[in-house]
């Protein structure tokens with residue numbers, strides 16, 4: 001049995017909105033083991049992105065606890081959250097949020113530069129990861145000039161260049177056509193296996209979810225867990 005890396009205990013989240021309080025989920029508990037690839041699915045508005053934000057120290061829960069190994073993620077202050085995200089987390093967004101005027105290698109090097117790594121070393125690591133995502137011929141292209149699939153591969157390289165303990169991806173293929181989505185998902189799956197990553201992905205694509213080790217389904221404020229049997 002693999003070691004638990006992510007431990008979520010009785011997590012609750014609501015938002016104050018103009019029309020009163022929106023209870024998203026109550027007392028969610030689950031674990032993710034080291035090396036697992038877990039899909040989070042659920043209808044639009046079920047709270048998948050909000051849950052990922054809590055796990056990645058981008059937001060705080062109303063109640064409950066999130067542990068990444070021995071770190072109590074939900075209790076980090078703002079400075080600690082930023083440091084935690086830079087050191088421990090790789091995050092891929094649906095809309096890649098690359099800087100279009102910067103080259104692919106500069107975008108990928110940025111998390112390393114932000115933590116004080118020297119430029120030559122950061123660019124060299126960026127090139128290694130761009131090669132891993134099969135963009136070895138695009139180092140010095142501006143990301144604004146790359147295709148949607150290529151941009152998402154750059155953002156995957158940026159998420160992994162820091163060698164994070166956990167990879168989160170929020171609809172990483174949601175903005176791509178079917179064929180490109182399959183290329184990007186297959187790449188995530190290949191890198192997950194090759195580098196022994198632990199990954200949590202939000203997806204609407206049930207075919208991709210079924211290719212993960214486990215599916216967590218958010219519904220009506222609760223969670224059901226489905227072992228993948230296909």
Ligand SMILES: Nc1ncnc2c1ncn2[C@@H]1O[C@H](COP(=O)(O)OP(=O)(O)OP(=O)(O)O)[C@@H](O)[C@H]1O
Pocket residue numbers: 015016017022024042043044045046047048049050051
């Ligand atoms: N900061 C916020 N303040 C108020 N309401 C919010 C906030 N963020 C999200 N919500 C609301 O919470 C609900 C869940 O949003 P969330 O983005 O987590 O859902 P989701 O399952 O990821 O949806 P989708 O699949 O459409 O991306 C939505 O109704 C959304 O409008």
